[in-house]
Amino acid sequence: MRIRLDPWPVDTQDGQLTLKPFAGLVFNAETDRWAAIAPREVPSWLTRVLVVDGKRRMEARLLLDDEAGGLSLAGFGAYVAGAVDLCPHGSRQADLLKVVAQRVLAYSGDGGVTLEPTRLSPRNPHTGQLEYTPHAFAGTQLEGALGKVQRLMLDAEGDLSRRLAAALPLDEHDRAALPDTLVLQDGPVRIGGAGRAVLGCVKTLHTDYLGADRIGLLGTLKPGERTPVLRFRVGDQGGSQDSEGREQRFTWYVRLCDPPFYQHPLAGVMRLEMHAPEDSDFVPRAVLQVANLSGQLLCRLASTPHKDARAPQNLIPTAALEHAMDRAMGSAELVTRRIRSHLARELGQPTGAVA
Template sequence: MKIRLDPWPVDTQDGQLTLKPFAGLVFNAETDTWAAVAPRDVPRRLEQVLVVDGKPRMEARLLLDDEAGGLSLAGFGAYVVGAVNLCPHGSRQAELYGVAAQRILAYSSDTPGTMLEPARLSPRNPHTGQLDYHPHRFNGAQLEGARGKVQRLMLDAEATLSSDLASALPLDEHDPNALPDTLVLQDGPVRIGGAGRAVLGYVKTLHTDYLGADRIGLLGTLKPGERTPVLRFRVGDQGGGADSEGREQRFTWYVRLCDPPFYQHPLAGVMRLEMHAPDDSDFVPRGVLDIANLSGTLLCRLASAPHKDPRAPQNLIPTAALEHAMGRAMGSPELVTRRIRAHIAQMYGPEAVA
């Protein structure tokens, strides 16, 4: 028995590797030959790449007490969605795009007659700005309902931004001009309902095994920049017949970003990629195949290093820079908490009630 390390630090939410078997069916899409595909250069036609990510944060849990004595849960939260605009050929500096905080007052919809107004937290010093929280209902009365609502709003904003920034992607098999001029790299899987755009989801953690025991061995033999052939699956497929086939089809493939040290597991340095697939298709559109071919070269250029990022190499350099910018946009959590306490004291404290 060999003991190998998971490369990610133990204080992250999840490890880099879990590999729960996918319950549904996975089909060959590009070829029936299961072998490594060599990396190719990034064509000049691809003019810009935008890395999109989001960051949620809960800032206070609330308990709402109505006049009839009913209690319900709520919370102040915030999220930021933004992008890094970069040239894949290195001809210009990268730029941040659209990084701005949105603040949410999430409350349960289970309390009849509850309708919260926007909350404006005005500071004593006008130069520090106002915090405007916009009310949003969440279903149920669970303790984590407010957090889930903030997360959902962030994911929806991510999907909208990715779709708005990405070029249209023809789903034709032979179009020679199918490679877009603008490609969006979106942190995480692509979202439901976003087909037809050049959005490439990159999944940093390997929590689901789409390959099975007979194919997963190829991942450990990939060289940096090499990829697997493109596969196809259906989101949510539980392998239980027509009633559980899932909602939308996806293309997926794996890319190696770097060789792992000998003490890490052999899948360290491997990332899974994902794009929308047309329904009932038995081919890979030319644009998707072109993106798959350049993905290894592009992502190896953007991969982080262990001495700079503990989640290297999967946490891309632009992603790490964007995470820092999003944290600054949301502000100091300690100062925000103080502002919330001061607001509640002003609105509902003894002086306000008197």
Template sequence: MTIAAPASRMRFHVDGWDPTYGSSVENAEHGIADSTAKVTLHTELAPADWKPISPSQVSAPGAVLFVDGVRRVEARIWIEQPPSAPATSPGNTVRDARMALCASYAAGTVCCCPDRGAHLLTIDYRRGLFTTATNAADVPTTAGTYRATITPDDEDQNLAVLLSTALQRQLTDLEVLVATHARTALTGHGIPEDSDLLVVDGPLRGRTHLPRALGFIKSHRTAYLPPDLHAMIATLAPGERSPVFLMGTSWDRHAWYLRLPCTPGAPWAGIVRLECAADIPAAAAIELANLSQALLPRYASIEYKDTRAPQNLVPVAGLERELRRHLGNPILLSRALRVASAS
């Protein structure tokens, strides 16, 4: 009698991220998409010499500032347009309506410094009306005024995407504002001038003019490196980083990959991408890469505390909670908008 050999057991890893946030690899179903970005690989090492880089000794900054912003659409509204055609009968006119977004958004900064530890340094929040309707005006409510931002119409772009982009621009501007105010506030902390490091949660686009600033990208949807070097990223040990490279899409920046401390698992578990300005010398970019490698792992989150661990850094997670609290109760805000629309 022939006895079949037991089938080999399938090995698998569970993505630690809460599925409601997607995945740390955003195109997980189809793999990371290839990029059309222009990449210069020899900023730090020649491509043939690329290898994981271990941490090095660096001087710690006087303070680390973590900047983040949150946004929430409170309601989609329709703004009536002036009559677009003459009346076909007495008292009858042809009217059009444009969709718009009423949204709340907030940004803030957490300071991590030797004397006071991690503490909230600056915070600001706004409410806005985002639309292509040229007759739009501010919407006052009992819960605050939604300031009108009129965006030029673009027939080639989906309206929802157009308005969402306008909202994101306003949020980015607010993040720049709170970051600038945070550095001003550091003068009362006894921190030497120009000795802080600014870490922006998300790409650095629109903020590359900020000195000593890093963009911190938690998830990955595009493979920017050639296949052999892209595969090398999965071999990084916790605390190791890739060499620095220069990347150009619609904007230019220096970039590198870093693996944060995490439970062994999926090939890209704990991998983040860091960015800094393209117009600084290569040596300065490498210095920032070494600094990020020494500092950021200590702020990595832990799985049982955060469903986006380890990429959702602990100070950023706390800042997100505080920012969402400042947005207000969405039920009350929706009710205030309905009351305003009826008055």
């Protein structure tokens, strides 16, 4: 028996490696030869790369009671979706974009209740006003409010990625179209986002799309090398026609660094995704170009363990963006105190005891 270390922190959800076999079908898209493909230089036509990520936070769970005695669940939450704008050739300084917090009053809409925006007045002239916009969720589950904030954050990420990315035609007649602006989006690409140059960067490997006969290649990849491009359908469960999935995706794997000998062989490997045209047997030239440059680009942006416990997959721009998003949402402790003071005033109680 050989024991290997998962390098990510033990408090990271699900760790870095919890592989479950993909239930659907995966097809060769680029080549039938399953072997490592060497990295290539980032081409001059790519002049702008944007790293997009989001963050969400629950700030208070609430229980609402109406005049008829009915009870329902709700919660105050916040989310941010932002971007880091950088030059892939290092010719200019990186900039932060769109890092503005949005606050949400998520509540169960099953009881027919309609809520007005909630404004939390500042405690002093320097703290500003907090405004929570109501958003209803279906059901009465305790996790409903958190799920609603998460959904709003993911939608904001997807919208931001689509707005910032260059157009990427996916039909066979536009094989020469090359994007000058590429978006690196944290996690898989979003449903409905086809036609834009968005590259999904999946840091944690949850699903095995390769099978036992192919996954061994990942452990032998050198930094910057990638696997051939594959194609699958999102949500494909195999078997019945009703479970064929919703959208087609291209996917491939890239190694960002050589792992130490004591870590498991997939440490430092990231899975990448792009939208695929429906029912096609070709890889658009632009997608192939992005796949070719992805290893070199991501190796340049990869973090190191002494700077980030989730290295190398948590890219340096992503970590910087996370810090900016934390600042945009503000101190969780101070926000909680503001919420308590607000509720005390609403209930007609002195604020000194709860502030």
